[in-house]
Amino acid sequence: MGYTNQENFVAFWLCLEDYFVKITCKQQDLSRGLSVVNHAVSSRSTLPILANILLTTDHGRLKLSATNLEIGINCWIDAEILEDGSTTVPAKTFSDLVGSLRQSQVELSVPEEEQTINIKCQGTHSTIKGMDPSEFPQIPSAEGSELPVTLDTKQLKEMIEQVAFAAADDDSRPVFTGVHVEFANEQVTFAAADAFRLAVRATALPGDEQAHDNILIPAKTLNELARILPAEGAVQMIVTPNRSQVLFHSDNVDLVSRLIEGTFPNFRQIIPKEHSTRAVIETKEFAAAVKTVVPFARDSSNIARVKVSGGSEGEPGTLTIEATAEDVGSNVSTINAAVDGPEQQIIFNVKYLSDVLAVLDTPEVALEVTSAARPGVIKPVGPADYTYVIMPMSTNR
Numbered sequence: 001m002g003y004t005n006q007e008n009f010v011a012f013w014l015c016l017e018d019y020f021v022k023i024t025c026k027q028q029d030l031s032r033g034l035s036v037v038n039h040a041v042s043s044r045s046t047l048p049i050l051a052n053i054l055l056t057t058d059h060g061r062l063k064l065s066a067t068n069l070e071i072g073i074n075c076w077i078d079a080e081i082l083e084d085g086s087t088t089v090p091a092k093t094f095s096d097l098v099g100s101l102r103q104s105q106v107e108l109s110v111p112e113e114e115q116t117i118n119i120k121c122q123g124t125h126s127t128i129k130g131m132d133p134s135e136f137p138q139i140p141s142a143e144g145s146e147l148p149v150t151l152d153t154k155q156l157k158e159m160i161e162q163v164a165f166a167a168a169d170d171d172s173r174p175v176f177t178g179v180h181v182e183f184a185n186e187q188v189t190f191a192a193a194d195a196f197r198l199a200v201r202a203t204a205l206p207g208d209e210q211a212h213d214n215i216l217i218p219a220k221t222l223n224e225l226a227r228i229l230p231a232e233g234a235v236q237m238i239v240t241p242n243r244s245q246v247l248f249h250s251d252n253v254d255l256v257s258r259l260i261e262g263t264f265p266n267f268r269q270i271i272p273k274e275h276s277t278r279a280v281i282e283t284k285e286f287a288a289a290v291k292t293v294v295p296f297a298r299d300s301s302n303i304a305r306v307k308v309s310g311g312s313e314g315e316p317g318t319l320t321i322e323a324t325a326e327d328v329g330s331n332v333s334t335i336n337a338a339v340d341g342p343e344q345q346i347i348f349n350v351k352y353l354s355d356v357l358a359v360l361d362t363p364e365v366a367l368e369v370t371s372a373a374r375p376g377v378i379k380p381v382g383p384a385d386y387t388y389v390i391m392p393m394s395t396n397r
Contacts, residue, residue, distance in 0.1 A: 033062075033076075053089055055089065057085060061078060071256065072254075074139060075254075088135075151188070164219040200267060236248070246259055275370050277342055277343070280364050280366050302350050308344045319337040345372055356388045374392070376389070
């Protein structure tokens with residue numbers, strides 16, 4: 001594979017006669033690859049090698065790898081491989097250097113029996129001290145793993161966005177820091193919860209009739225995955241043979257993560273089976289109303305009082321949201337709503353309302369409530385694939 005415009009490329013010279021590796025690749029591809037794997041670089045580890053990125057030639061491409069022992073990321077970029085080999089480089093130093101390079105030829109060389117990379121570029125000569133690649137932890141592959149589950153990348157990213165935010169940040173109960181992934185009836189379901197809310201999203205897996213056991217993936221892992229996956233395409237989700245790790249594989253990126261041990265609660269028991277009052281509201285208007293009360297609610301334990309009232313004599317129903325801060329003031333916002341059922345008043349944490357409205361893109365949402373002491377439910381109007389349960393706050397406050 002050759003290149004016609006050398007001014008648009010960075011050339012890696014990790015060996016000339018007495019050197020290990022010789023590679024040529026585009027500067028912009030390399031910079032993009034480094035930005036992907038940097039999500040897994042450890043910044044606090046006591047193991048110095050974890051602050052490095054592993055560069056390896058792999059079947060005619062350059063593979064960049066990083067791990068913090070919680071997750072590992074591989075990213076492949078197009079390259080012209082003249083000599084095979086591998087080395088490691090400090091992630092921050094190397095990334096900063098590559099990002100500052102002009103789109104012109106760069107020469108890098110690693111002398112035999114040394115771990116120092118020499119870089120030359122348009123009159124500039126730099127050296128970066130690396131480490132022996134044999135010290136770099138092995139990132140598990142998919143060999144011998146369970147049958148993969150193939151997901152649409154765009155849909156997977158949407159599922160992560162709509163569910164992972166509801167997971168707990170507190171490590172005291174590890175199962176609540178993860179996203180429960182369940183497979184049944186040609187469908188995959190993601191669920192996450194803390195002590196105050198639950199988010200559930202399902203999507204169809206047509207044609208996938210294989211049996212897959214449920215797994216529990218750290219929410220932080222899925223958030224990183226959503227950041228590095230391409231906008232479109234397919235991604236395979238594969239569980240390793242010992243069921244301790246999960247691998248997400250796409251054409252140019254792999255992410256491997258540990259799985260959380262433990263059993264996620266039966267989340268379906270938490271979802272209310274019925275409601276007394278249902279209000280249908282325009283999503284953007286509801287989000288805007290919530291936003292206006294946030295400055296007042298945050299100084300009062302995030303308390304927001306929600307009142308749902310039916311209309312009379314041809315007037316539409318309303319949803320009113322109110323917050324009061326003793327030392328600041330108060331705000332009351334009222335929006336139209338299609339209300340079915342008796343008037344209800346309930347107190348919610350305004351942050352939990354704001355979080356869910358930020359990830360729903362349907363024109364309308366429904367708020368379902370039974371009483372001031374029972375959980376409320378928010379659903380998009382139209383698709384039946386998403387449910388958000390929010391616990392009420394104490395009415396004594």
